């Protein structure tokens with residue numbers, strides 16, 4: 118069995134999460150957390166646009182499930198001297214990785230990962246590190262690793278500056294050299310029983326784990342963290358012994374919204390402040406709301 122780059126990233130976040138993903142691929146939690154059609158389409162369009170910045174390449178256009186055929190096609194493209202390969206596929210040490218854009222340099226190769234974000238984020242570096250590890254282990258001389266992300270300053274319809282390319286070679290290489298023992302440990306863990314991992318911040322970092330309902334205790338109704346207060350104030354309230362909004366006595370130094378929330382929760386009724394109609398009078402219909 119081989120592990121995909123995404124599975125390795127799941128395992129680096131939490132071996133227990135990886136174990137469930139591999140041993141229960143049909144779990145209801147996974148079906149619920151699948152990317153939407155819209156997200157997939159967005160990623161596909163961004164990837165296609167990104168390729169225009171390294172034109173004339175060979176696309177490994179083989180179904181994604183056909184791992185060995187994809188790897189073979191990549192080897193053939195490299196063997197025929199292709200200067201650019203899109204979605205190049207590599208398999209080494211039981212790990213499968215795909216490279217959005219692989220470019221042949223005067224010496225060695227550059228890997229570019231395309232992201233539809235507006236900046237480089239820490240998970241992107243782990244992602245590229247896994248690619249650097251697998252591609253290097255496949256015998257390719259990797260000299261550069263880049264993240265190509267969307268440019269906040271680009272203004273439609275001029276898309277000439279749609280992307281920014283950031284060189285993260287050093288950061289990815291630093292992570293990549295530490296990967297082999299971590300990957301080996303994940304592979305061993307997958308062969309055993311469910312790993313014992315305590316809950317913690319890693320359950321939401323870098324991505325919310327789909328299995329939180331299995332590991333985390335059932336939240337109390339109206340638990341304190343649902344109160345509209347700053348994190349510091351929530352910590353202070355928790356330290357004072359309050360566990361839920363239902364526990365909060367009147368007269369605490371809450372902001373106006375949190376105080377309204379406390380009253381609504383404790384009375385079980387919607388609170389409409391007397392000044393609401395007056396506050397809304399300044400707006401001219403028709404009104405539209407943008408939530409994001």
Ligand code: SF4
Nearest residue numbers: 131134320326329332
């Ligand atoms: S909820 Fe946390 S501990 Fe449980 S599998 Fe997910 S990441 Fe691991």
